[in-house]
C-alpha cells in the first residue's frame with residue numbers, strides 16, 4: 001500500500017486514450033468466442049480503473065486546495081476530457097449491449113451491467129458534448145464562487161464552512177448576526193448565482209430536447225441512473241413525506257421553541273439552535289474525534305477496524321478546514337489501489353463526527369467491495385450508497401459519550417430529530433427541481449418565488465424575516481446539489497428513510513441490525529437499490545408503510561426521551 005500523497009499523477013495523453021478505447025471496442029466486436037470477449041472486457045476494466053484513479057487524484061487534490069495552479073489546470077483538463085471520453089465509452093457500451101455473448105457476460109458479471117448500460121445510452125449522446133462541457137464549467141464556477149467567500153464577521157474574515165459554527169452559537173444575538181453576515185454574502189453574489197443557475201437550467205433543458213425528451217427531467221433521471229423507480233414513485237414518496245413526516249418534524253420544532261423560550265414559528269437562526277445550552281459538540285480536538293472513530297470501528301467488527309486503521313495510516317482522509325479548500329465533504333474511490341478517500345471540512349460541530357461516521361460509512365462500503373468486477377458494481381446507486389453512510393451514523397450512537405462527552409444525550413436526541421427534520425427539507429429540494437425543469441422559462445425571480453411557496457408546504461415551521469437571503473426564502477442557492485447534481489437530493493431522503501429503519505432495528509437488537517447492514521453492504525452494487533433492500537430483509541422507502549412505521553416509532557421515542565438535565 002502507498003500513502004495518498006505519494007500516489008503518482010500524470011496527465012494522460014487524451015488521443016492515446018481515445019485510440020485505446022477504440023481498439024478495445026473493436027476487439028470486443030471482433031471476438032469470436034466468449035473467452036476472447038471476456039479477455040477484452042477485463043482489459044477494459046483495468047484501463048477504466050486507471051483512468052478513474054487519475055481523474056479522482058486530480059479532483060481530490062484540486063478540492064483540497066483550489067488555489068493550486070497545477071491541479072486547477074488538471075481539473076479543467078478533466079472537465080473537458082470527461083465529456084469527450086464519454087463518446088468512446090458510449091461506443092464501448094453499445095458494443096457490449098450488442099455482443100453475441102451478452103448472456104454469458106450477464107451470467108458471470110450480473111444483469112445490472114446491461115440494465116445500467118441501457119440507461120447510460122439514454123443519458124448521453126455526442127450531440128450534447130458542448131453543452132456538457134459548458135455545464136461542467138458552470139458547476140466549477142459555482143464551486144469556486146462559494147469557495148472564494150470571505151465573510152466579514154466580528155472583525156475577522158471567514159469562509160462559508162468556517163461560518164457554520166457561529167450559525168449555531170447559543171447566544172441569540174451572535175447567532176443571528178452570523179446568519180445575517182452569511183446571508184448578506186449570498187445576497188451580494190445573487191446576480192451571479194442567478195445567472196449561473198439560469199444558464200444551467202436552459203442548457204439542461206436544451207440537452208434533454210436534443211436527445212428527444214420532453215425537457216430535462218427524464219434525462220436527469222437517466223443521468224442519476226434511476227434503474228428501479230420512476231418520477232411517479234418519487235412523487236408518491238413526497239406525498240408520504242407531507243402526510244407522515246411534516247407533522248412530526250413540525251412537532252420537533254414546536255418543542256424546540258418551547259425549550260428555547262421562543263415563540264413558534266422561529267426563523268432560520270433560531271431553528272438552528274436545538275438547545276439553550278448549545279447544540280451537541282464534539283468534546284475534544286479533531287484528533288480526539290478521529291481517535292473515538294477508531295475505537296468505534298474497532299469495537300463494531302474486525303472488518304470495520306481494519307478498514308479505519310488503513311484510512312488513517314495511509315493518509316486517505318483530509319478533514320481539516322483550510323483556506324482555499326472546497327466546501328462540503330465527499331467520499332470517493334482510488335480504484336487502482338482498492339481504497340477509498342474521504343474529503344471533509346472539520347469545523348468543531350457535530351458535523352465533524354458525521355465525517356467519521358457518515359463519510360466513513362461510504363468508505364467502508366467501497367473498501368468492502370473494492371475487488372468487484374466490473375468496477376461499476378463496487379458502488380450501488382447514489383441512494384443505495386447513502387444507506388451505508390446514514391445507517392452507520394446510527395450504529396455509532398453508543399459511542400456518543402466518547403465523541404460528545406457530556407453532550408452525548410443531547411446528541412442522541414438531536415441526531416434522531418435531525419434525521420426526521422432533514423427529510424422534508426430534502427424532499428423540498430427535490431420538488432423544487434421538478435418544477436424548475438418543468439418550467440425552464442421561469443425567471444430567476446419566479447424560481448425564488450417557487451422555492452418560497454414550497455418552503456411553506458414542507459417546512460411550515462420556518463418564519464421568514466429580515467435575515468438577508470434566508471429570510472427572503474432564497475436559501476436554495478447555497479445547496480450545491482441543485483447546481484451541480486440535479487435530482488440527486490431525493491437520494492438522501494430515500495436513504496434516510498432506510499436508515500431510520502436501521503435505527504428502529506438497532507433499538508430492538510443491535511447484532512441483528514448489524515447482520516442486516518452487512519447483508520446489504522456486501523452486495524455492493526451488484527443489483528438495484530430495491531433489490532438490495534429486499535435481499536437484506538429491509539422495506540423499500542416507496543412502500544408508504546415504511547415511512548409511516550418509522551415515523552410512529554421515532555415519534556414515540558422522542559416523546560418518551562428523558563430530557564432531565566438537558567436544557
Ligand SMILES: [Zn+2]
Nearest residue numbers: 358362386389
Ligand atoms: Zn453521503
